[in-house]
Amino acid sequence: MRGTAALPLPAGRHLLPLLRDPAYARGMRLADWDETLRLARHARLLGQLGYRLQADQPTWDQIPERVQGHLQAGINDAAYHAQLVRMELRDLEQALPSDLSVTLLKGAAYLLQDLPLARGRTPNDVDLLVRRADLDTAEQALKCAGWRMAVQSAYDERYYREWSHELPPLRYPGHPLEVDLHHSITPVTSRTRADDALLFADLRPIPNSRYRALGPLDQIIHAVIHLFQDSELTNELRGLVDLDGLLRQFLHSEQDWHALTERARGHHASRLLWYALHYCCAWLRIRLGLPPQRSATVAR
Amino acid sequence: MRLREQPLHALSRQANRGRLYLDQGAARLRIRSSIKGFIRNLHLLYGAFPYLQADTGFADHHVELRRGRRLRALIRPQSRFRTDGQEPFEPFPLHGALPLFEWGINWSFAQRANQYILLHSGVLARADRAVIMAAPPGSGKSTLAAAMMLSGFRLLSDEFGVLDPNSGQLLPMLKPVALKNQSVDVIRAFSDQAVIGPLFVGTRKGDVAHLAPNETSTDGLHRPARPALVIFPAFEAGAALDCRRLPGEDAFAHLAFNSFNYHLLGPTGFHAVADVIAACPAYRLRFGQLESAIEQIRALLDEADGNAQGAAQRHPG
Amino acid sequence: MDISYRRLGDGAVIFSHRTWKTHILTPAATLIFEALDEVRPADGGPVPRAAALALLRQDLDVETDTPSTQQLLRMLRRLGVIA
Structure with missing residues (x-):
């Protein structure tokens, strides 16, 4: 499939190879960095890129100083956002009843599980998942503690409640981050319907934390579903980088890949998984650990 | 060579083509503009700055100063500041392009230069x-x-x-x-x-x-x-x-x-x-x-x- | 105790790595902080409250129930210097 799904932007010429292998930076000239940094910033990947390059000392030393500066700025910005998430989670912990099961999704989950993919990643909000039956309790607890809905009109609020898988975003006055309270990982309007029973049966405690995370396979499926909810290409690239990180983190054997395809079937997300893996493979060259006949299908 | 030793029309041509580079030390800018009065002011106020002949192809900030194009711009000519697809300020009067540029750079720099x-x-x-x-x-x-x-x-x-x-x-x-x-x-x-x-x-x-x-x-x-x-x-x-x-x-x-x-x-x-x-x-x-x-x-x-x-x-x- | 401490002349500043907040210490507060820091248990844990109050009253001759001292003590408790 080489070349069939190149990022349709000339700047992707360097960004994708860089995301695949930091050592690619050694062959880059100063001019090559110009568009690459702008695209990475636009895709909100500057911090992750910076972190990976800095971790590879011999490569980092060969990067022009001006470029290092931009990457360091991205790393610092990401560290600040990670700190904001930690602070928000501490405040939420005070507000939420301690016996309520609360699961972190996406950025906050990657951060508290200390996954390598969280390093340099810039989370933009805090996503919490509770059982549908606990939604009112959670919402009331947060409102009692001072969080407010950011949505103004009653119409908007009804839209969220009826058609979405989350409440209108909540924000504590003066806090920079919004909190999204979800009761599922797919919107009601979506054709894909994740199996909530399956999801909630496999929650995992996060060590040293009152919060939980989805099971590893469900974290992957959620990243897949999320990927196709966003229509902006540069956001999709970030979503793919997340997915790539999760695959590398959680899948180690052919059996793991089998389990993932089974899990996707259980969540009615097989097609989405196929597409997501297709792009992951084309753009980031993730090595698919699927059985031969299946990887041939994916790679066609 | 300093910027002021370069003829004004040469700078204007470069700015027109979006290839005017300006080195401010901690930030290097690439400027695109067709506003002549702005380039004249730049020529004066940045006159002692080095003139960057060699196009290294790298800039920390890509900025554009352009004329407003909407109908009201015909009645009251405007200047607008853009950097990487963002327009942080309302348009200024056309002759105010230089202060708009200066504030625009301050804004972009303060947004981004978090390595310092x-x-x-x-x-x-x-x-x-x-x-x-x-x-x-x-x-x-x-x-x-x-x-x-x-x-x-x-x-x-x-x-x-x-x-x-x-x-x-x-x-x-x-x-x-x-x-x-x-x-x-x-x-x-x-x-x-x-x-x-x-x-x-x-x-x-x-x-x-x-x-x-x-x-x-x-x-x-x-x-x-x-x-x-x-x-x-x-x-x-x-x-x-x-x-x-x-x-x-x-x-x-x-x-x-x-x-x-x-x-x-x-x-x-x-x-x-x-x-x-x-x-x-x-x-x-x-x-x-x-x-x-x-x-x-x-x-x-x-x-x-x-x-x-x-x-x-x-x-x- | 997860803080960075910098003495600047007679005063000092403290950075909390947990909250990312910066605290400014007046010269009087600096004396108190350094005295408490010296008697902290070897494991780096907080100074027990009673011991802290006794130290302030007896060794430093500080009134412990004035509003400014109370405020300082609250801050030091949040920072994990005293229990």
Whole structure:
């Protein structure tokens, strides 16, 4: 499939190879960095890129100083956002009843599980998942503690409640981050319907934390579903980088890949998984650990 | 070669093609603009800056100054500032393109340059020993910075104290000094060496004119300076000179909490600002007259240098 | 105790790595902080409250129930210096 799904932007010429292998930076000239940094910033990947390059000392030393500066700025910005998430989670912990099961999704989950993919990643909000039956309790607890809905009109609020898988975003006055309270990982309007029973049966405690995370396979499926909810290409690239990180983190054997395809079937997300893996493979060259006949299908 | 040695039409052509590069030290800009009056102002105010012939193909900020195109732009011509698809400000009148550009650069730089601690301060240097001048608007900071440059100090920055946490040094972020209201005439009267651009009347910051950085300053674009002295200036018409040492913890609070991005940098910002305060005596300087204020700053710098040398002799190596 | 401490002349500043907040210490507060820091248990844990109050009253001759001292003590408790 080489070349069939190149990022349709000339700047992707360097960004994708860089995301695949930091050592690619050694062959880059100063001019090559110009568009690459702008695209990475636009895709909100500057911090992750910076972190990976800095971790590879011999490569980092060969990067022009001006470029290092931009990457360091991205790393610092990401560290600040990670700190904001930690602070928000501490405040939420005070507000939420301690016996309520609360699961972190996406950025906050990657951060508290200390996954390598969280390093340099810039989370933009805090996503919490509770059982549908606990939604009112959670919402009331947060409102009692001072969080407010950011949505103004009653119409908007009804839209969220009826058609979405989350409440209108909540924000504590003066806090920079919004909190999204979800009761599922797919919107009601979506054709894909994740199996909530399956999801909630496999929650995992996060060590040293009152919060939980989805099971590893469900974290992957959620990243897949999320990927196709966003229509902006540069956001999709970030979503793919997340997915790539999760695959590398959680899948180690052919059996793991089998389990993932089974899990996707259980969540009615097989097609989405196929597409997501297709792009992951084309753009980031993730090595698919699927059985031969299946990887041939994916790679066609 | 300096920018002013380049014919105006050549600069205009480059700007038209979006290939005009400008080096401000901590930031290198690539400029696209078809506004002739703006390029003329740039030619004057950035005249002593190096002319970048070689197109390295790299810029930290890509900016565009263009005419407004909507219907009302026919009646009242406008200028608009864009950087990487973002337009942070409402359009300005067409002739106000230069102040719009200056504010636009400040905005982009403050958004992005989080590899540095961005102190809200002017920075001047004598022999690469830096004076950090931090104060809120209206304190006469810019006027004093302008007068110091015209008295032989090297100007690194009027708005940003760009502190590199790795080296502990201040980097130039050199731009014309924005003089407001009466300051324009004060500086004109202060020195006949002052190159001052056109007066922009009634901007959101009042009447503004810009003082061009001189050659001493532009020649040091890539020479950092080590913090030596922190001054919190406060102009008061007719006031006698009054200089008071500030306790370290107060100086720290003033410097850190007025910075653009101290909150964002966490431990890095904390240690970098603490290093500055540990190394520099800090003073509150009330002044009514520029000459005596500058004389006082020179004396404080001598004293700080003496102490630094004394300390070095007491602890050799 | 997860803080960075920097003495600046007679005063000092503290950075909390947990909250990313910066605390400014006056010279008096600096004396108190340093005295408490000296008697902290070897494991780096907080100074017990009673011991802290006794130290302030007896060794430093500080009134412990004035509003400013109370405020300082609250801050030191949040920072994990005292229990």
